[in-house]
Amino acid sequence: MIWLIMLNMSLYSQTDAAIRAANTTVTSASSSLKPYQKFSDNDSLPWLFGGDASLLFRATSFSNWAAGGEDQIGMNPIVNIFYNYKKEKRTLENYGTFAYGFLKTGKNKAIKSDDRMYFTSKAGRQMSSKLYYTATFMARTQFSSGYRYSKTDTIRTSDFMAPLSLFISAGIDYRPSNSFSFVLSPLMGKATYVRSNDPNILATAGMLPKKDNDGNEIKDENGNNVFERQRHEFGGGALISFNGNLFKNRISYSSQLDLFSNYIQKPENIDVYWTFHTKILLYKNISADLRFDLKYDDDQKSINDNDGSLGGPKVQTKNFFGLGLFYQF
Secondary structure, eight states, X not given: OHHHHHHHHHXXXXXXXXXXXXXXXXXXXXXXXXXXXXXXXXXTOOEEEEEEEEEEEEEEOOSSXXXXXXXXXXEEXXXXXXXXXXXXXEEEEEEEEEEEEEEEETTSOOXXXXXXXXXXXXXXXXXXXXXXXXXXXXXXXXXXXXXXXXXXXXXXXXXXXXXXXXXXXXXXXXXXXXXXEEEEEEEEEEEEEOOOOOHHHHHHTTOOBOBOTTSOBOBOTTSOBOBOSEEEEEEEEEEEEEEEEETTTTEEEEEEEEEEEESSSOTTSOEEEEEEEEEEEEETTEEEEEEEEEEEOTTOOEEOTTTOOEEOOOOEEEEEEEXXXXXXX
16 A cells, blocks of 8 residues: 555655746647847857747628727737847847738728838958948838828828938947947938839829929929939938846837938938837737837828828828737757
């Protein structure tokens, strides 16, 4: 009898240990957000490639619902990649973000809810333990047409490479750690191109009407203004970015603030682009994403929601929350 009791206690102890080990493995797997790493730790392999992919969903369905409502379905794939290099005092950082989302309500046509194609490349040479000479290139555009829906009309306001915003700058990068960067660029060029003849897109992008030698605005055969399709600006700016992880890598966050001042025209009116993103790992490859974007471009026109008319520049904001699948590589 004593032998059987000891055997049972031994089996219980082994089983309990196995369960604890399995639970530890599951917990570890469900906390598998990788800690942020900007550069390779291996000097013989100076390049480091990585990123993440998310597929976020939104759905609502009604059947004989007395309170009313319309079915909704939405999907938003997002891919973030980086390909960075570090050897001795030289660094090269390349980042890309590609996102496209849609939302369909009831029997209405699907409308775009997210559309981003962003690329950043930053080359640096170390001058001290925390300071780098740096040159930065940034490009921003979207994949497809975007529309503004007023009470009276639907207006197309953007398209692929319409507009396309390009930035190139030189300055000093302060990096106290791999998770924080403050770039001060006294020399920065900004170029905006519009690959479209649509007057609404051109006007929204802030393109100016063409003028003849006498200063008169040029009109087309229908009496509409003929717009320039490119704009170049020279000024200075700053780029501030930080990121990190919380709660044993279950939560990651990142933020970037871009500032630009045109030295030639209204330098006091600073263009602002700020984004903040948080990812919460719920279980293994299931995550919740929260994103906030704020933008102010002194050249970009606003659209009146009532009649679709163009107005002056305004602060633009976008909030996003989604649940879905997530994969890091």
